[in-house]
Amino acid sequence: MKDFVNWKIGGEAGYGILSVGIMFGKFCTRNGLNAFYSSEFPSLVRGGHNTVQLMVRKDPVLSQNFEVNLLIALNEETIQKHLNELSSDAGIIFDSKEIKTEKFKIKKSVNLIGIPLTEIAEKHGKKIMRNTVGLGASIALLGLEFDELEKLIKEAFSGGKDALIPINIAAAKEGFNFIKNRNIKFNYQLKKQKNKENIFINANDAFCLGAVKSGLKFVAEYPMTPSSSILSFMAAHELQFDIVVKQTEDEIAAINMIIGAGFAGVRALTATSGGGFSLMVEALGLAGMTETPAVILESQRPGPSTGLPTMTEQGDLLFALNASQGDFPRMIMAPGDAEEAFQAGLNSFNFAERFQLPVIVLLDKYVSEGNKTTKIFESKNFRIERGKILFSAPKNYLRYAFTKDGVSPRVLPGTIGTVFKANGDEHNEKGVSFEEEENRIKMMDKRMKKLDALKKEVPEPKLYGDKNAKISLIAWGSTKGIALEALQELKKHKIKANLLHYSFIFPFKEKTLLQVIKKAKKILLVENNFSGQFGKLIAQETGIKIKDKLLKYTGRQFYPYEIVNVVRRLK
Amino acid sequence: MTEINELNTKELTTWCPGCGNHLILAALKKAVSKMNLNPSEVAVVSGIGCSSGLPHWIETYGFHSIHGRAVPVATGVKLANHNLNVFVVSGDGDGYGIGLNHLIHAMRRNLDITFLGHDNQIYGLTLGQTSPTSEQGAKTVSTPNGSIELPINPIALGLASGATFIARAFAGNTEQLADLIVKGTQHEGFALIDILQPCVTLNKVNTFEFFQKRVYDLQSEKHDTSNFSAAFLKSFEWNPRIPTGIFYQTKRDTYTEDLPQLKEKSLVKQQQELKSVDINSLLEKYK
Numbered sequence: 001m002k003d004f005v006n007w008k009i010g011g012e013a014g015y016g017i018l019s020v021g022i023m024f025g026k027f028c029t030r031n032g033l034n035a036f037y038s039s040e041f042p043s044l045v046r047g048g049h050n051t052v053q054l055m056v057r058k059d060p061v062l063s064q065n066f067e068v069n070l071l072i073a074l075n076e077e078t079i080q081k082h083l084n085e086l087s088s089d090a091g092i093i094f095d096s097k098e099i100k101t102e103k104f105k106i107k108k109s110v111n112l113i114g115i116p117l118t119e120i121a122e123k124h125g126k127k128i129m130r131n132t133v134g135l136g137a138s139i140a141l142l143g144l145e146f147d148e149l150e151k152l153i154k155e156a157f158s159g160g161k162d163a164l165i166p167i168n169i170a171a172a173k174e175g176f177n178f179i180k181n182r183n184i185k186f187n188y189q190l191k192k193q194k195n196k197e198n199i200f201i202n203a204n205d206a207f208c209l210g211a212v213k214s215g216l217k218f219v220a221e222y223p224m225t226p227s228s229s230i231l232s233f234m235a236a237h238e239l240q241f242d243i244v245v246k247q248t249e250d251e252i253a254a255i256n257m258i259i260g261a262g263f264a265g266v267r268a269l270t271a272t273s274g275g276g277f278s279l280m281v282e283a284l285g286l287a288g289m290t291e292t293p294a295v296i297l298e299s300q301r302p303g304p305s306t307g308l309p310t311m312t313e314q315g316d317l318l319f320a321l322n323a324s325q326g327d328f329p330r331m332i333m334a335p336g337d338a339e340e341a342f343q344a345g346l347n348s349f350n351f352a353e354r355f356q357l358p359v360i361v362l363l364d365k366y367v368s369e370g371n372k373t374t375k376i377f378e379s380k381n382f383r384i385e386r387g388k389i390l391f392s393a394p395k396n397y398l399r400y401a402f403t404k405d406g407v408s409p410r411v412l413p414g415t416i417g418t419v420f421k422a423n424g425d426e427h428n429e430k431g432v433s434f435e436e437e438e439n440r441i442k443m444m445d446k447r448m449k450k451l452d453a454l455k456k457e458v459p460e461p462k463l464y465g466d467k468n469a470k471i472s473l474i475a476w477g478s479t480k481g482i483a484l485e486a487l488q489e490l491k492k493h494k495i496k497a498n499l500l501h502y503s504f505i506f507p508f509k510e511k512t513l514l515q516v517i518k519k520a521k522k523i524l525l526v527e528n529n530f531s532g533q534f535g536k537l538i539a540q541e542t543g544i545k546i547k548d549k550l551l552k553y554t555g556r557q558f559y560p561y562e563i564v565n566v567v568r569r570l571k
Numbered sequence: 572m573t574e575i576n577e578l579n580t581k582e583l584t585t586w587c588p589g590c591g592n593h594l595i596l597a598a599l600k601k602a603v604s605k606m607n608l609n610p611s612e613v614a615v616v617s618g619i620g621c622s623s624g625l626p627h628w629i630e631t632y633g634f635h636s637i638h639g640r641a642v643p644v645a646t647g648v649k650l651a652n653h654n655l656n657v658f659v660v661s662g663d664g665d666g667y668g669i670g671l672n673h674l675i676h677a678m679r680r681n682l683d684i685t686f687l688g689h690d691n692q693i694y695g696l697t698l699g700q701t702s703p704t705s706e707q708g709a710k711t712v713s714t715p716n717g718s719i720e721l722p723i724n725p726i727a728l729g730l731a732s733g734a735t736f737i738a739r740a741f742a743g744n745t746e747q748l749a750d751l752i753v754k755g756t757q758h759e760g761f762a763l764i765d766i767l768q769p770c771v772t773l774n775k776v777n778t779f780e781f782f783q784k785r786v787y788d789l790q791s792e793k794h795d796t797s798n799f800s801a802a803f804l805k806s807f808e809w810n811p812r813i814p815t816g817i818f819y820q821t822k823r824d825t826y827t828e829d830l831p832q833l834k835e836k837s838l839v840k841q842q843q844e845l846k847s848v849d850i851n852s853l854l855e856k857y858k
Binding site for chain 1: 580582609610611612614616619624626627630631632633634635636637640642643644645646647648649650651652654655672673675676830831832833838839841842843845846847848850852853854857858
């Protein structure tokens with residue numbers, strides 16, 4: 001008997017695959033279990049092959065997993081495509097009246113569980129409810145009780161779609177009873193745990209929660225996968241929290257609006273993906289030059305150009321680091337999971353206002369849309385820190401006054417008794433265009449100096465695992481959980497390894513890195529991109545070139561086993 | 572009382588002697604003084620081009636941004652603090668070329684912003700290329716054989732896009748221009764003021780003399796500013812007579828009026844007073 005399951009559902013877009021996946025994740029979370037959700041779908045509203053999978057167990061789950069233990073096939077394609085992922089004792093739930101399993105070479109040890117999914121769905125309502133029937137059956141098969149599912153269905157459809165509640169419950173219940181009545185044995189059994197008040201959330205939503213908590217007041221965004229849910233989240237809550245949310249005509253407008261709002265004195269956010277960020281580049285420099293606080297969330301997807309629009313990659317790191325002409329200070333964060341994304345939402349606005357610069361938060365599709373069970377977020381100690389703002393004007397006020405740390409006190413437009421100019425041209429302390437050499441040097445030095453003060457506040461990367469391990473993995477952003485799962489797996493193989501993970505990219509912290517490099521016999525850089533962009537940053541900042549790299553650029557994230565296999569070969 | 576000299580800056584303008592921009596600056600100062608606006612409650616936002624140096628030479632808050640983006644920057648300023656009087660100064664390249672997309676959307680949103688379009692029908696700062704409002708046949712350094720494109724019609728565009736105050740002025744008539752800026756600013760909603768502004772250095776066709784011979788005031792000819800169709804017809808009149816004055820004015824809720832979030836206080840005021848936010852209700856949804 002195994003006390004975990006890697007559950008996967010597949011079918012066409014429009015079959016309700018994504019929503020039933022989220023429901024299953026919430027269901028597991030409410031049963032005190034831990035779940036990790038990942039999805040794969042093409043850029044289509046209808047049709048194409050969609051899958052969602054959830055790894056579920058008693059202990060925290062930090063990443064997606066490759067081997068599937070229970071497959072819900074809403075069409076034949078699902079069996080054909082994912083047969084090779086099945087464990088030898090896996091189960092397949094499929095429509096017994098519509099799918100012929102004989103045509104596939106399925107191992108005898110795999111449980112074929114035929115259920116008339118369509119017939120049951122249509123009996124209670126519509127064919128689309130097959131997903132609910134499959135979910136009900138899954139729960140019974142995994143040994144869990146029905147009650148939480150009933151509550152979840154009620155919550156999902158209440159307020160507008162109430163008519164769908166009883167029919168979905170009935171459909172789910174019939175799927176559930178189908179298994180129960182036949183007393184089907186299954187090798188993967190989950191046990192309800194004491195509810196730990198956990199939440200099931202992805203990094204986009206977690207970032208939003210943090211941003212709202214930090215007092216965000218203005219959002220300007222043009223929709224782009226996988227960042228669009230930020231716009232809809234904020235719009236859904238704009239009246240509750242008095243946030244103005246503007247869907248703009250393009251990404252150029254979005255970033256320029258948040259610069260205008262930041263100049264006027266409110267906490268402002270824009271969110272996009274690489275294509276939209278490309279359009280924002282010129283204005284990024286404007287925020288740098290005018291020392292205007294701005295927070296830009298960039299959820300990466302594979303490029304170049306439109307690339308793989310619904311998939312994942314860590315391919316925009318060097319772009320974010322170098323975007324826009326000239327040198328100016330910026331901060332780059334790369335939260336590795338929902339918890340870190342919440343922290344980034346909380347802190348990015350404090351950093352942006354205190355250091356008067358643009359802050360870029362890099363996510364990617366894998367974490368942006370990858371829900372996971374996580375401890376409820378704690379923010380008791382959080383304080384809104386706005387830095388050097390003056391609410392009344394001093395005599396002879398100078399907006400860009402030269403200061404020790406490079407940060408000049410700012411007044412906000414509307415403050416009576418003074419005025420100033422924000423200026424994309426090089427300027428004097430007053431903000432007026434000024435091209436003289438000595439001033440240019442002083443102004444460049446002043447702006448760039450802010451990075452020194454900021455760097456002191458950026459945390460060192462975290463070292464996970466045995467400090468004295470001979471093998472060190474180096475990763476950043478979304479590969480965190482996968483590398484951590486790999487460490488656990490390596491332990492089973494008696495291989496001691498640790499992970500140095502960066503969720504703050506720039507200004508770059510090197511102290512811990514140098515210690516780790518000194519101690520380790522082997523270093524493996526793990527990145528979800530073609531050229532090892534973080535490795536290039538390390539080389540740029542430290543002069544150290546990391547030889548061994550594990551790079552993946554298929555548009556899909558790593559599975560832990562891919563890291564494990566490479567580390568075992570390194571030995 | 573805000574005196575004109577309070578609006579003067581120590582810095583001197585860098586425009587060519589005789590440039591129409593001087594007159595627009597003078598008219599803007601006159602209008603701000605006439606309306607008795609506190610200079611600390613005025614924000615003048617510009618992009619790039621000859622016109623866009625203007626914020627430097629009026630003693631108010633100013634934002635000299637990047638090419639074509641004055642309108643979205645100004646939109647952010649207005650949404651953050653709708654108590655500010657926000658002016659956009661832009662040129663025909665900045666506002667009607669690279670930034671046209673933003674202008675159209677700002678007009679349909681009816682943001683309470685006054686847009687001054689310094690329209691000299693030529694690119695000045697880059698030394699004489701064709702502009703979106705250059706007349707067909709205009710010979711410039713980038714169209715030595717004459718422009719083969721139709722010019723943008725800012726007035727017709729404003730009408731089609733939903734601006735609620737649409738006017739044209741001639742920089743050579745600062746009385747009328749200042750008066751239109753006052754009316755446009757007092758108008759609640761987006762005010763588009765297209766200003767014929769001769770470039771004395773690079774445009775040898777559309778000169779002061781050219782306009783002086785052709786302009787007339789719609790208001791002296793009993794034009795009905797509430798008549799959309801009449802305004803549309805007038806917008807296509809150019810030669811031999813060029814209409815100036817108010818083409819069209821109507822009343823529609825401004826963008827900020829329709830935001831319940833701003834009913835009581837501006838965002839910037841709310842931000843200033845905000846100490847902490849309770850997100851427990853949000854967290855509940857993820858349980």
